[in-house]
Structures are given as structure tokens and as C-alpha cells.
Amino acid sequence: MGFVSKPADFGLGGRRGFAGGFPFSGAADGGDRRIVHFDMDAFFAAVEQRDFPEYAGKPVIVGGLPDKRGVVATCSYEARRYGIRSAMSSARAARLCPAAVFVRPRFEVYRRVSAQIRAIFEQYTGLVEMLSLDEAYLDVSETAADIRAASALAREIKRRVLETTRLTVSAGVACNKFLAKIASDMDKPDGFYVVPARHSEQFAGSLPVGKFHGIGKVTRAKMEKLGIVTGADLRRRPLDELVGLFGSAGYYYYQAARGVDGRAVVAGRPRKSVGSETTFENDLRDAGEIAGEVRRRALEVARILTSRKLSGRTVTLKVKYADFTQITRSRTLDHPLTGLNEMLRLLSGLLQKTEAGARPVRLLGVTVSGLCAPGTPRQAALAFPGMAGTA
Secondary structure, three states, X not given: OHHHHOHHHHOHHHOOOOOOEOOOOOOOOOOOOOXXXXXXXXXXXXXXXXXXXXXXOOOEEEEOOHHHOOEEEEEOHHHHOOOOOOOOEHHHHHHHOOOOEEEOOOHHHHHHHHHHHHHHHOOOOOOEEEEEOOEEEEEOOOOOOOHHHHHHHHHHHHHHHHHHHOOOEEEEEEOOHHHHHHHHOOOOOOOEEEOOHHHHHHHHHHOEHHHOOOOXXXXXXXXXXXXXXXXXXXXXXXXXXXXXXXXXXXXHHHHHOOOOOOOOOOOOOOOOEEEXXXXXXXXXXXXXXXXXXXXXXXXXXXXXXXHHOOEOOEEEEEEEEOOOOEEEEEEEOOOOOOOHHHHHHHHHHHHOOOOEOOEOEEXXXXXXXXXXXXXXXXXXXXXXXXXXXXX
């Protein structure tokens, strides 16, 4: 179990930017898909601590009140130290932690924040499968060429979520949903864990069977009586034996023990926009630098549109100044964008309608919305031509 609980044993200490997981080799990873699982950290409780600063650092329990036969919906990490968990009775939670702060859920607020987070996800891929208000799978295979690119993208999304909502999210990056979900739970809160495809079987084998999704206390106890404690133990059992012991679930256990999961990420609704934005470590003041950064954002948006075989009718420029004042400028066409050149011309005009340069700039973003197929066969063929060299 050493390499799971102590990722530094795999040489990660010097891997800048990767908090956990397996080391990358120099070659691109061989996995067919790049899946990221995002899981907000103690979501409801974190929103309450964000919105009510007096709750910061305190054991916060979101759910029913202890004198009303309530149940814990979720709780902050401070409360979890007392053994409090979701679905526990509020009365028991109060006994475990008499100093706990109980708050009633504000689902309207949580839904609004969840929509903000989903909007960020959908700027990176149309394949977003929301499992709940605070959890989602993203298939970034089309926008990330390998596991390195997927990991960098996941890092960027984590930063965007934190900047937009002031909430942390844990991320797991892998070649399938099964592994990505487990990876996102490896280093919570604010976790980040990567499982390259070539390590899938090794990673699954290292896990206690209780970590496998779908293996609860009863099944785990049965497995442990049979000497099946880890994924590696499970992998040593033939398929017919597992099916005999566990019925149809045996097929799942056989695949999972090998780190195999063929389930696709199923998007809930069509994508409405494609965007790219960045926050600068140091505010930009030079007009040339600002224009260059707008062009880089446009190139990234064009790349995504090309990969999705899409165009759009509305171009939006977002500018956040050093004092955190934020403005947007948009232009809507009566036809789909014909390519990168047209997008850049529109953005140049929009940039002139801002105070960027006269005022220092903290953030720049470019979004194309009103997505549609290219309007003519010629546009469909050209998509966004010369992305790397057109200006």
C-alpha cells in the first residue's frame, strides 16, 4: 500500500505541480481517454462557511436540527474529525460534537453555485456528466492530447472554480470513470491525484476493496472472510468464481480489479458556449501584452471549436481590472463565424471599447456562444484555418 499512501515513494516530490498520483514518464500516456472526476469539498458546509465568516474553522453541520429528528446532509471537515458523517442522525452528531453549528440547507444557493461550477466545466468540454450538485465527470479526450495535458487542464479548472466561487474542489485524472472517481478521493480536501493508464492495474491492485465503488460493508466483510482484502487479491480470483460468489456483480469486480471501466461520460445537455480565460500573477498594463493575451485566448477557443466541429455567432470579451471591477463586451453576428481571422477582428474592436491598458488588467477571457454548425460547406471545410499562424 506504500505507493498509494506515500506517493513520494514514486518520486513525486520533485514533480512540480502534481500533489499526488503516479510519476509521468517522458512519453505520452497510452490511454485512449482522459477522464477527470471533480468532487467539491464538503460542498454545502463550505458554502455556509464562505457566506458566513463566523462559521470559519468551526464544526458546521448542514441538515435537520438535532431536536427535530433531523439527519446530517453534510458537514465541514472540522466536524468530520468528531466522527460525524452524512446520513447520521443530527441528534447523534450533537452528542459527538456539542459545539457543532447546525444550519438548515439553502438548496437554492447550492444550486446557483453548482450552476457556476458547471458553467466552468462546460467551457472545457461538452462531455460533462453531473452526478449531483457537487460532483461531475468530464471527458477531456478531445481537448487534452495526453494525461499531462489533461492534468494541466484539471489544475486550471480547479483554479477557476476557486477563483469564481471561493470553494475548493478535488480532482482525479485517469483513463476511465472508475479510476478517476477513486483518485479524486485520495488527497481531500483540495486534492489532486493522477493515475496514468499504464499504472491502472497496479493502482487498482493496491486499493483496499472497500475503496471500490459499489462494495459496501457487507460485501467487504464477505470478501475479507474469503481472503480478498485488496484489488490484487480480487484480481487473483477467476471470473467464474467471482460470478459464483457475487452474482452479476462479479463481472464488475473482475474488471475493476484490473482498472478497467468502459463506461462513457454521458453529457446531460448540449454545450452552449466555449471559452478560455486566465488570471495573471502580475497585472497587465502594456496594451501590446494585453492584445497578445487576447489573441492567445482566441486561439485556444478556436482550437476547441475546431475539435468539436462548431462555430458560433456571439463573441464576448471579459476584462477584470486590478480593482476587481469586471466588464464584458460582446458582438453578435447574423451568421456563424467564418474563422479565426473574423474572431480576432471582432475582439480587436471589443478591446477598444474597454479601458484595458489605461487601467491595469487582472484577468482576460474570450467566449464564443450561440454555438452552431458552420454555416456553409466552405466554412465547414475551413473551420478555423491557420490557427497557429493566422493573425
